[in-house]
Every structure is written in structure tokens, then in C-alpha cells.
Amino acid sequence: MNKLTRDTPVGTEPVEITLFVNGEERRIAVEPDVTLVDAIRDRLDMLGTKVGCAHGQCGACTVLINGERRYSCITLAVMHDGHHIQTIEGVEDNGQLHxxxxxxxxxxxxxxxxxxxxxxxxxxxxxxxxxxxxxxxxxxxxxxxxxxxxxxxxxxxxxxxxxxxxxxxxxxxxxxxxxxxxxxxxxx
Amino acid sequence: MNPFGYVQAGNDVSALSYKVQQAGSLFLAGGTCIVDLLTQGALRPPFLIDINALPLRAITLQDDNSLIIGALASNSAVAHHPSVLSGYPVLSESILAGASAQIRNAASIGGNLLQKTRCYYYRDPSFACNKRTPGSGCPAITGANRMHAIFGTSEQCIAVHPSDMAVGLSALDAAIHTESSRGKRQIAIDDFFLLPGDTPDRETILEQDELITAVEIPATPFARKSNYLKVRDRSSYAFALVSVAGAVVFEGNSVKEIRLSAGGVAHKPWRLQEAEQTLLGRALEEGVIARAMESAVAGAKTYRQNAVKVDLLKRCVRLMLHRFREMA
Missing domain, CATH: 1.10.150.120 ([2Fe-2S]-binding domain)
Known part of the structure; x- marks a missing residue:
């Protein structure tokens, strides 16, 4: 499978991207039309991040992207190749609640x-x-x-x-x- | 979501060349508007050109005190930038009056200008809409139109532009910098947006293969005494029913220069030039303010549910002028 690279157009088929999720490097295959929250929940099987409205109105899907809070339902996973994503699963520290x-x-x-x-x-x-x-x-x-x-x-x-x-x-x-x-x- | 192809453009030249090669493609910046419309099926582009790698994030105060904001600077970065807070408070206020913190972190300045209307019919592909599907009709004219325009409407479309920031930029006489294969140009914000007329699908004068690279705010004495006022259905994270951005320079107690621009009332930020004219050279006494209020709504055309906007706009103008009077 092709890795996503700059100035190389991809079609509607899956392409490999790398996300650093809670500090862990994760490579996944996603089609360009997969939202970040769907990649987190369905491709990485991390179900802590929720989908409420799927329109950027309710905030249930909020994650930190490179340290900034954003809605993961109205952004595409391919836009975040190489980015750091922090989800609720990464908030506790060695079993200690934040x-x-x-x-x-x-x-x-x-x-x-x-x-x-x-x-x-x-x-x-x-x-x-x-x-x-x-x-x-x-x-x-x-x-x-x-x-x-x-x-x-x-x-x-x-x-x-x-x-x-x-x-x-x-x-x-x-x-x-x-x-x-x-x-x-x-x-x- | 309708499937689409995708590329991360490495620079402006490649971004523009993909735009020419890929018919119907769209530039993708923060994505907060486009991805939402993709999931709803209101936009169905065959190809997206991700421009986030382009070096267009800088916010630079020029030697002449004009401010150049890169098109990819986030709404948050601009609203909290020290030069914006100190020199152009109305810009910061208008940005922070819009959306939520999460959206402002993601959304770009260029994308804010190009965001699509919140007209319910535009955003729901099961309805007709002349903006989404030219020639299909406008259900808003006889339908749910409480949020819709009272100025500059046409038989084809009565949608409003949803941006708060654009209203602030309108009061500051901002210019939009663009680039295409034909070169670069600067467009005054008042010329940038189009009224719906017979082609409501065309919202700005941007050409198909033209990219916004920056927004420039000229150095102006207006910058400091400026204010943004927004009326909405809830106190945060809601689009404007009516808003007013204002900026003023006094000479003694008299208005030397003034800018007033209204949001939520038209297909573009709506400069209240007649109201501005009635105020020039005058002290902000109640009789003068009352004339400005009437001038602000001259020519308004209301629909079944949005007549309230006339009154709201008058009251916003009065409140803005009262605030200015306290600053005199």
C-alpha cells in the first residue's frame, strides 16, 4: 500500500498514514474520506472518543491534535499524517488519574x-x-x-x-x- | 460521504496546478466547514487539495503598522495575537464571538472568509437550493427564513454570510491577497464578496484557480476605538441574528471618521454607509443617533420570519454608538 507523500495525489483507495496516538506510533490505512474520529474509533479500536452530532456542534469527539483541542469529527484522518493525537485514553499517567x-x-x-x-x-x-x-x-x-x-x-x-x-x-x-x-x- | 481523491500540496505552485488539473476540486485548509458539508452530502467534490503544508501562517506587523495575516493562520492564533489585541480589537472580538474554541483552533483565516452559509436548505441536499444546485429553486423565500437576509437579496437566494470575522474586517477596510497562474492581486473586502443576484452559487470574485494567501489590514486610526456587537439565540457558539462591527475617530466630541458594518443581514458583510454619513462631523446626541438608526435599515426587505432583524439592527447601531459616546 502506498504511503501518503506530499505532491503525490491519491485516489479513493486506502493510503497509509502515521499517527502518534498518545505517544505511540500507529500506522493505519485510511481512505481520504475517513474522518479522524472514525479512524480513532474504527481503525484503532479506541472507543473513548465519542461521536455525538458528527457535525462539530457537540464537542463529544474533542481530542488534542499537536496539543490543541479540536473536533475530530470534522477533520479528515489524512490531514493528520505525522501529527500527535491525544485522546482520553492517554490522559491518566501510570494508572494515576489526571x-x-x-x-x-x-x-x-x-x-x-x-x-x-x-x-x-x-x-x-x-x-x-x-x-x-x-x-x-x-x-x-x-x-x-x-x-x-x-x-x-x-x-x-x-x-x-x-x-x-x-x-x-x-x-x-x-x-x-x-x-x-x-x-x-x-x-x- | 461521497468518495474523493486527495493530495497534500507541497507548495503554492503545485496547489494551483492541481486546482487547474482536477475539475471541481476544492482547496482544503482547516476543514471545519468543508468536512461537515462533505459528511452531509451538500458538497460532493471529486478531489481535495490539502494546502496546510503551505507557509501561510505568519502574522506580521509591517513597518507602516499595517498587519498581514497569512491565510492559514488559525482563528485562535489571530484573535490572541498581541498585535491584533492591541491594534485591532474589533478583529479579535469578532473572531472570538464566532464558533467555539475547538473550531477556532482548526479554522483558517482564508477559510473563515469562504465559509458556506448556514441556510438550512443549502446544507440539506434533500431540499432544492439555487446556491447548491443552480436553477433548482429557493425554499427559504417562503419557508423557514428567520436567519435570512434583509438586504441585497434576489429572487434566487436570501442566504446570509455566516462569518463574524468578515464583518470585523469589513469595518477595518481589509484587503484580500490572492495568487493564481495569472499572478497576484489584492482585492478590497467590499469587492471580494458578491450578492446572490442570478448566480448565488458564485459567492466571491475569486476565480476557479485562485488561492487566498493573506489578509491585509491597513494601518488606520480606527483600529483602537473599535467594537463588535453580536445578537444571537444563545450567548455563545451560535451564528449571528444581527451583528455590528464599528470603529470611530473623534475630533473633540464630534465624529471625525466612522465605520459601521453589519453581519447576519446580507450575503456579505453589509457596510452601513448611509448611517456613517449621517454621523460625520456630529456629536453623538440622541437625535443624531436616531437618524443613523433609520439610515441603517433604509431599503431593508423582510420575509415572513425575519422582520425582527430590522429592529435588532437599529438597536445594535444605537448600542454601538452609545459605547462610542462613552469613549469620546
């Missing part, structure tokens, strides 16, 4: 739990971006993630708690882990 995961438990920040992976990945992206000054900013910056159970008060309480503790060790994804991710090294 402080944001723990905060979701402590604040009872879910009911059905379907939107939770997207909420947590979006919250991690928000912490990395560093644009939030106050709780209003945080609510605005989380508006791309819907919760049909309307657990918003608890979700935002969990994220705000971690936002206020983000200079403590281990709250942001550690620099070491980020460096590993950026270098394509194995994190787990």
Missing part, C-alpha cells in the same frame, strides 16, 4: 458520561491555552462542549478547581510528558 479526571469525580461532573471524554479533553486544551482569566471566560471557552444531561454547573466547577490549581505539580500535563508527546516518544 487531576482533571479526579476533579470530575469529586464534583460529580457527569450524569450519563457520554460527553465526558470530550469535556475533559476540551478542559485540558483550555488549561494549555491559558486564555482564561475568570469563570465567565471559562464558561465561554467551554461552550463548544454540550452536555445533554445539563451537568454544566458541576463540569465548570471541576474545570475551575483545576484551573485554580494549575501551577501545582502534575496538574497541567507535565512538561516532560508534553516533550515526550511532541517527540513522538512512548508515554505509557
Amino acid at each position: 487531576p482533571l479526571q479526579q476533579a470530575f469525580i469529586d464534583h460529580d461532573a457527569f450524569q450519563c458520561g457520554f460527553c465526558t471524554p470530550g469535556q475533559i479533553m476540551s478542559g485540558l486544551g483550555l488549561l494549555r491555552e491559558g486564555h482564561v482569566q475568570n469563570e465567565d471566560d471559562m464558561r465561554e471557552e467551554m461552550s463548544g462542549n454540550l452536555c445533554r444531561c445539563a451537568a454544566y454547573q458541576h463540569i465548570t466547577a471541576a474545570i475551575w478547581e483545576v484551573h485554580e490549581r494549575q501551577d501545582e505539580p502534575g496538574v497541567r500535563l507535565s512538561e516532560q510528558r508534553e516533550e515526550l508527546l511532541a517527540a513522538g516518544g512512548r508515554v505509557r
Whole structure:
């Protein structure tokens, strides 16, 4: 099978791409019309990332791409050849929940739990971006993630708690882990 | 999704040559609009040209204080850029008023300008739509049209342009830089977008094989006293019912120069030139503001569900001018 290379057009058949998923190099075959979330769920069998609306409106499919939160349902897998994808499966560290995961438990920040992976990945992206000054900013910056159970008060309480503790060790994804991710090294 | 071929273009020359070779192909940048429309079947291109490898991400403040923004710069990168925040707040505000953080991280500036209308009929291929399938009809004219245009409509199409950023750029008199096999050109933003007329499928003056490379904002005294105001159905992550971008320069208490542009009301950002004219040289007193409000909606044509936009636009203009008065 052909590997995707620049300036080499491909047809509608599968082409090989490489994704660094949670620090692990994964080669998969995808047709150009496969969305990133379908590649994650159906080709990599990683079911933590959810599909809610499939239109970029609900945020359930949020992952970090090269460290930035994005909707994986409205981007094509072929666009991310060589990119670093972080999913909910890569958030805990050696069996230890990330402080944001723990905060979701402590604040009872879910009911059905379907939107939770997207909420947590979006919250991690928000912490990395560093644009939030106050709780209003945080609510605005989380508006791309819907919760049909309307657990918003608890979700935002969990994220705000971690936002206020983000200079403590281990709250942001550690620099070491980020460096590993950026270098394509194995994190787990 | 309809299957399609794909290439990652290595440079601008190859991107443009694929566009010529592959009939019906589209450039692909952030993909937030196109991929959504592909999954819905509203767009069915045979081939996509991914331009993300092109070196078009720089945001550069020029020596003359004009700002050049590469077409592939993300909406987030522009909205949070120090030169934009300090010199062109209306641009930052208008970008941050649109979409969600995830979309803004992915979406490019060039793609923001070219995003497709949110008209329900355009986006659902089970309906007729003159924009998607020329000659098939416009169900919005007699159908669900609360979100639709009140200015510049035609018998063929009453869709609105959905971008907030374009409204901000319109108030700043931005220019669009493009490149094609015929060379480079710069297009004033007001000339860039087309009204629907008889060809609603043609939304800009871009040629088939022409690529947006940058957006340029001229150095202007307007930059600092500027503001974006948006009315929508929920307070975040919703398209505008009506929005207004404004920028002003005062001389004493009088308006020396002013720009007002409205969003959510037309097929393009809608400059409120008559309202601007009524304000020049005058202090922002209530009587003057009332005249500007009436001028802003002169010529509006409403449909069954969107008459509310006339009132909303007047109130947005008044609120914008009240904000300006506090800055005087």
C-alpha cells in the first residue's frame, strides 16, 4: 500500500498514514474520506472518543491534535499524517488519574458520561491555552462542549478547581510528558 | 460521504496546478466547514487539495503598522495575537464571538472568509437550493427564513454570510491577497464578496484557480476605538441574528471618521454607509443617533420570519454608538 507523500495525489483507495496516538506510533490505512474520529474509533479500536452530532456542534469527539483541542469529527484522518493525537485514553499517567479526571469525580461532573471524554479533553486544551482569566471566560471557552444531561454547573466547577490549581505539580500535563508527546516518544 | 481523491500540496505552485488539473476540486485548509458539508452530502467534490503544508501562517506587523495575516493562520492564533489585541480589537472580538474554541483552533483565516452559509436548505441536499444546485429553486423565500437576509437579496437566494470575522474586517477596510497562474492581486473586502443576484452559487470574485494567501489590514486610526456587537439565540457558539462591527475617530466630541458594518443581514458583510454619513462631523446626541438608526435599515426587505432583524439592527447601531459616546 502506498504511503501518503506530499505532491503525490491519491485516489479513493486506502493510503497509509502515521499517527502518534498518545505517544505511540500507529500506522493505519485510511481512505481520504475517513474522518479522524472514525479512524480513532474504527481503525484503532479506541472507543473513548465519542461521536455525538458528527457535525462539530457537540464537542463529544474533542481530542488534542499537536496539543490543541479540536473536533475530530470534522477533520479528515489524512490531514493528520505525522501529527500527535491525544485522546482520553492517554490522559491518566501510570494508572494515576489526571487531576482533571479526579476533579470530575469529586464534583460529580457527569450524569450519563457520554460527553465526558470530550469535556475533559476540551478542559485540558483550555488549561494549555491559558486564555482564561475568570469563570465567565471559562464558561465561554467551554461552550463548544454540550452536555445533554445539563451537568454544566458541576463540569465548570471541576474545570475551575483545576484551573485554580494549575501551577501545582502534575496538574497541567507535565512538561516532560508534553516533550515526550511532541517527540513522538512512548508515554505509557 | 461521497468518495474523493486527495493530495497534500507541497507548495503554492503545485496547489494551483492541481486546482487547474482536477475539475471541481476544492482547496482544503482547516476543514471545519468543508468536512461537515462533505459528511452531509451538500458538497460532493471529486478531489481535495490539502494546502496546510503551505507557509501561510505568519502574522506580521509591517513597518507602516499595517498587519498581514497569512491565510492559514488559525482563528485562535489571530484573535490572541498581541498585535491584533492591541491594534485591532474589533478583529479579535469578532473572531472570538464566532464558533467555539475547538473550531477556532482548526479554522483558517482564508477559510473563515469562504465559509458556506448556514441556510438550512443549502446544507440539506434533500431540499432544492439555487446556491447548491443552480436553477433548482429557493425554499427559504417562503419557508423557514428567520436567519435570512434583509438586504441585497434576489429572487434566487436570501442566504446570509455566516462569518463574524468578515464583518470585523469589513469595518477595518481589509484587503484580500490572492495568487493564481495569472499572478497576484489584492482585492478590497467590499469587492471580494458578491450578492446572490442570478448566480448565488458564485459567492466571491475569486476565480476557479485562485488561492487566498493573506489578509491585509491597513494601518488606520480606527483600529483602537473599535467594537463588535453580536445578537444571537444563545450567548455563545451560535451564528449571528444581527451583528455590528464599528470603529470611530473623534475630533473633540464630534465624529471625525466612522465605520459601521453589519453581519447576519446580507450575503456579505453589509457596510452601513448611509448611517456613517449621517454621523460625520456630529456629536453623538440622541437625535443624531436616531437618524443613523433609520439610515441603517433604509431599503431593508423582510420575509415572513425575519422582520425582527430590522429592529435588532437599529438597536445594535444605537448600542454601538452609545459605547462610542462613552469613549469620546
